[in-house]
Amino acid sequence: xxxxxxxxxxxxxxxxxxxxxxxxxxxxxxxxxxxxxxxxxxxxxxxxxxxxxxxxxxxxxxxxxxxxxxxxxxxxxxxxxxxxxxxxxxxxxxxxxxxxxxxxxxxxxxxxxxxxxxxxxxxxxxxxxxxxxxxxxxxxxxxxxxxxxxxxxxxxxxxxxxxxxxxxxxxxxxxxxxxxxxxxxxxxxxxxx
Amino acid sequence: xxxxxxxxxxxxxxxxxxxxxxxxxxxxxxxxxxxxxxxxxxxxxxxxxxxxxxxxxxxxxxxxxxxxxxxxxxxxxxxxxxxxxxxxxxxxxxxxxxxxxxxxxxxxxxxxxxxxxxxxxxxxxxxxxxxxxxxxxxxxxxxxxxxxxxxxxxxxxxxxxxxxxxxxxxxxxxxxxxxxxxxxxxxxxxxxx
Numbered sequence: 001x002x003x004x005x006x007x008x009x010x011x012x013x014x015x016x017x018x019x020x021x022x023x024x025x026x027x028x029x030x031x032x033x034x035x036x037x038x039x040x041x042x043x044x045x046x047x048x049x050x051x052x053x054x055x056x057x058x059x060x061x062x063x064x065x066x067x068x069x070x071x072x073x074x075x076x077x078x079x080x081x082x083x084x085x086x087x088x089x090x091x092x093x094x095x096x097x098x099x100x101x102x103x104x105x106x107x108x109x110x111x112x113x114x115x116x117x118x119x120x121x122x123x124x125x126x127x128x129x130x131x132x133x134x135x136x137x138x139x140x141x142x143x144x145x146x147x148x149x150x151x152x153x154x155x156x157x158x159x160x161x162x163x164x165x166x167x168x169x170x171x172x173x174x175x176x177x178x179x180x181x182x183x184x185x186x187x188x189x190x191x192x193x
Numbered sequence: 194x195x196x197x198x199x200x201x202x203x204x205x206x207x208x209x210x211x212x213x214x215x216x217x218x219x220x221x222x223x224x225x226x227x228x229x230x231x232x233x234x235x236x237x238x239x240x241x242x243x244x245x246x247x248x249x250x251x252x253x254x255x256x257x258x259x260x261x262x263x264x265x266x267x268x269x270x271x272x273x274x275x276x277x278x279x280x281x282x283x284x285x286x287x288x289x290x291x292x293x294x295x296x297x298x299x300x301x302x303x304x305x306x307x308x309x310x311x312x313x314x315x316x317x318x319x320x321x322x323x324x325x326x327x328x329x330x331x332x333x334x335x336x337x338x339x340x341x342x343x344x345x346x347x348x349x350x351x352x353x354x355x356x357x358x359x360x361x362x363x364x365x366x367x368x369x370x371x372x373x374x375x376x377x378x379x380x381x382x383x384x385x386x
């Protein structure tokens with residue numbers, strides 16, 4: 001049976017880097033950007049659109065998600081992407097052992113694959129430093145960007161999985177990458193796998 | 194500077210055993226039952242009373258805690274125990290490197306010591322099995338016992354720390370002892386330390 005590592009992460013925590021480095025160490029592929037490309041191909045939307053709408057709600061408001069952008073039969077582009085994304089994740093998990101970053105893969109693959117469910121987080125200060133270093137400055141202050149991203153990701157997660165984002169009980173292991181350091185997280189995950 | 198491992202744990206997750214085994218491997222003391230003895234000595238209450246009232250609210254109701262058993266000046270026996278407990282934890286952390294199980298030590302020592310904050314959890318099925326094996330049967334079904342313990346511990350934690358119980362972000366590492374196994378958790382913590 002294929003063994004999958006799913007990595008959920010707070011924005012700016014270095015979860016994607018940890019996923020890539022762990023996959024490299026284990027000699028298995030890591031799916032992150034590649035998922036967006038696949039999703040764009042299958043859905044017909046642009047990669048940019050897919051990236052935004054496959055992990056985040058459109059607005060930061062807690063109640064807006066359920067009602068925004070829905071067609072007359074009640075489905076939205078986001079629901080449509082969710083269905084395709086789910087199918088891609090299930091196919092991937094049947095195909096090979098791999099690391100999957102984000103996309104609620106922990107939830108989708110919960111009963112379908114041998115998964116190690118990982119959550120990576122870090123405190124606000126360290127994440128703010130990191131996003132400026134990695135993604136550069138924008139007109140919004142880094143902490144404001146983080147708060148909005150966190151909130152939109154949490155709403156998205158809760159809407160489609162009915163579970164609480166960042167609750168330790170949902171994962172096999174949760175790591176504070178800010179304190180432990182990225183290399184240490186990679187080491188622990190490689191060993192656990 | 195002394196290095197402390199604080200272990201918060203769901204009831205029945207084996208967190209106490211993990212604490213003891215990790216401490217043994219590291220050759221440092223583990224405080225758990227010993228804290229209750231100290232607390233009983235200093236407070237004048239019995240060990241039995243202290244055990245119940247130093248980690249749990251009296252009732253399972255979410256709002257009862259703030260109002261139950263308070264004297265005219267607004268403090269309760271529980272508040273009194275909290276103050277003594279806090280003092281004992283701070284003294285311990287200045288005294289030696291050690292493992293401390295429970296007692297909100299993660300919160301109390303947050304700004305006072307070099308702490309590795311750990312949260313141990315496991316799913317309901319595995320915890321129910323474990324409490325029957327370790328603590329024996331009682332008239333209440335194991336899952337009912339677990340739900341009540343969880344809720345009372347969460348309320349206690351939230352009341353005194355104003356933080357959410359079991360939120361990954363509050364800990365450096367959270368581990369699912371049910372899936373990973375107790376030995377694996379001990380191994381990871383020993384390495385991290």
